[in-house]
């Protein structure tokens with residue numbers, strides 16, 4: 807199901823963008839949809855400012871209605887998840903290194919204490 811987006815935004819049809827043919831829920835015709843890029847700074851329903859020019863939408867070739875490009879959103883979400891996972895891995899590694907450093911330091915302190923006790927015992 808495509809989500810109706812807006813017809814008021816300025817978009818640039820992508821030369822090498824995706825083309826899809828399915829029924830338009832805006833005009834009801836079976837039309838070719840073209841992948842477009844939304845102009846930078848265009849506001850969605852005049853409320854939400856879109857960041858960057860990366861936002862991709864699908865445009866109905868019949869009535870020019872715009873719909874969210876779910877494939878692009880999915881790709882972006884996957885990329886975000888991948889980065890989050892990598893960050894979590896890095897964080898776990900950092901924690902591991904910290905733990906090892908801590909253990910190392912503990913061991914050194916133990917050695918020092920043992921040495922101190924030995925010296926005191928003399």
Ligand SMILES: [Zn+2]
Nearest residue numbers: 830833866869
């Ligand atoms: Zn349409």
